[in-house]
Structures are given as structure tokens and as C-alpha cells.
Amino acid sequence: MTAYDRIYEIVRQIPPGRVATYGQVAELAGYGGQARLVGYALYRVTEALAVPWHRVVNARGEVSQSPHRYGSDLYQYQLLEQEGVEFDARGRLCLKQYRWSGE
């Protein structure tokens, strides 16, 4: 059991059609103020872990980019759109509307 597994547990609790910010996940996982750890943890997520990593966005409500993820950042947008999340022209979503309250 690593600290990242703790983070994955939190992310797995995010319901479909909802999103959470890195800082929010960090806080729920007991790592308040360490939003970066969440980002670092998600970087190492694999399909086998069954973690809905696409439901985690930054505080601005936009998808963070990473060169080594499965597909491209576009893939994350597609997954979210499939769940009914709408993005504006800037590629951002309304956190007020989609932000997960923490179950």
C-alpha cells in the first residue's frame, strides 16, 4: 500500500459525469495542499489500476496535458464528453456544475 494507492482510492470514488480537482483529491486522500502528488500519482496510473483518471482536472477546470499518457489529452476530453461533461471554446468546463463534492 503506497501513498499513491490512497489517491487512486479517492479518484475511484468520483461518480461518472463529475470531476474533481487535484487539490480536492489530495485533501480527501489526506494530503491537503499537495496537489502535485496527485498529478504525479496519476502519471503512473495504468489501465490495470481501473482508475477514472480522466475525471481529475486542474483548478481551472481544464485538462492537464501530459506527453506520456495513453493517447493524447484529447482522449480525456472525449471520455468526459461521453459522460455528459461539456467544455467551452477554451477547453474548460464549469467546476461549479461538475465539481464532485466528495460523495
Place this chain on the structure above:
DNA sequence: CTAATGACGTAGA
């Protein structure tokens, strides 16, 4: 044990 690495958030301008 040390060094390298990596999806963010906040404050100030």
C-alpha cells in the same frame, strides 16, 4: 543511502 522525476495550486503583478 542519494539522485532524478513528475497530470498542480497559490500569490503577486
Place this chain on the structure above:
DNA sequence: ATCTACGCCATTA
């Protein structure tokens, strides 16, 4: 509202 600079810690080789 946008842009820049800085802090920060677990995991892996």
C-alpha cells in the same frame, strides 16, 4: 481576467 515564479514530496533506479 491572464502570466510568472515558487513551493513541495512520494516513488523508482
